[in-house]
Amino acid sequence: MYIPRTIEPLIENHLFKGKIILISGARQVGKTTLVKKLARKAADTYLYLNCDESDIKQRLDSATTSTQLKMVIGNYKLVLIDEAQRIKDIGLKLKLLVDTFPGQQIIATGSSSLDLANKTQEALTGRNYEFLLYPLSLPELRQELGELEIARQLETFLIYGLYPDVYRQPTLPEKMETIKTLTQNYLYKDIVTISEQKKSETLTKLLQALALQIGNEVSYNELANLVGVSKQLIAKYIELLEKVYIIFKLPPFSRNLRKELSKNRKIYFYDTGIRNAIINQFNSLSLRDDA
Numbered sequence: 001m002y003i004p005r006t007i008e009p010l011i012e013n014h015l016f017k018g019k020i021i022l023i024s025g026a027r028q029v030g031k032t033t034l035v036k037k038l039a040r041k042a043a044d045t046y047l048y049l050n051c052d053e054s055d056i057k058q059r060l061d062s063a064t065t066s067t068q069l070k071m072v073i074g075n076y077k078l079v080l081i082d083e084a085q086r087i088k089d090i091g092l093k094l095k096l097l098v099d100t101f102p103g104q105q106i107i108a109t110g111s112s113s114l115d116l117a118n119k120t121q122e123a124l125t126g127r128n129y130e131f132l133l134y135p136l137s138l139p140e141l142r143q144e145l146g147e148l149e150i151a152r153q154l155e156t157f158l159i160y161g162l163y164p165d166v167y168r169q170p171t172l173p174e175k176m177e178t179i180k181t182l183t184q185n186y187l188y189k190d191i192v193t194i195s196e197q198k199k200s201e202t203l204t205k206l207l208q209a210l211a212l213q214i215g216n217e218v219s220y221n222e223l224a225n226l227v228g229v230s231k232q233l234i235a236k237y238i239e240l241l242e243k244v245y246i247i248f249k250l251p252p253f254s255r256n257l258r259k260e261l262s263k264n265r266k267i268y269f270y271d272t273g274i275r276n277a278i279i280n281q282f283n284s285l286s287l288r289d290d291a
Contacts, residue, residue, distance in 0.1 A: 161273020
């Protein structure tokens with residue numbers, strides 16, 4: 001069953017305003033499902049281009065003029081370009097599309113494997129609306145489950161997280177296997193893609209260290225000593241983890257701006273299931289010291 005997403009009506013309000021719509025987010029959070037749902041509601045027919053498919057990628061890579069791009073998208077009122085960051089010079093091509101064919105709505109999605117916003121920022125200045133899709137949230141689930149059932153399942157949500165595929169698994173062993181698979185197959189794969197480096201023991205140790213001190217102030221110097229690498233490399237990996245939507249930094253607050261800049265940050269995971277999979281800890285809350 002499809003669960004309506006919080007940003008869905010926001011995107012609908014921005015359709016057919018003569019601008020590109022960019023939807024970013026980690027893999028497996030439901031971007032493709034969302035855009036297809038929007039397309040079915042907004043248009044009788046639409047064109048779906050999956051850039052993970054080699055022939056579609058090749059066609060878009062080789063299209064360098066508005067005429068060539070028109071041959072790809074045709075006269076469809078609505079065009080979905082999934083995993084758009086895989087296309088060469090995607091920012092310039094989206095700019096050509098929106099400038100030349102403003103009557104056709106283009107929605108482009110980008111996974112965490114590369115930062116779509118960075119690849120399109122300069123070319124699309126003033127020509128796009130940007131949205132970020134997260135894993136499922138309690139307000140989204142409330143429409144389906146209600147308050148009582150959410151309260152009953154809250155511990156499960158905390159332990160296994162709320163990636164859509166994990167949420168849909170009917171048993172706890174299946175949820176555990178799904179979140180482990182997702183963590184191994186997508187988290188490391190995306191970091192390797194964006195950094196052009198192989199999976200390393202350093203990255204594994206850093207993720208485990210961040211997972212174990214979640215909610216505490218984080219010192220890059222302490223992390224460097226703990227992992228056994230330079231502070232600069234720690235900073236680089238944390239930036240990569242932010243780009244793939246695994247973690248986010250919470251800056252300190254102070255009425256004195258100088259003090260605020262000098263204080264350590266806290267680092268949290270977008271999804272607690274990912275965090276628990278990294279440290280392989282799926283015990284019930286009554287048996288944990290991090291509840």
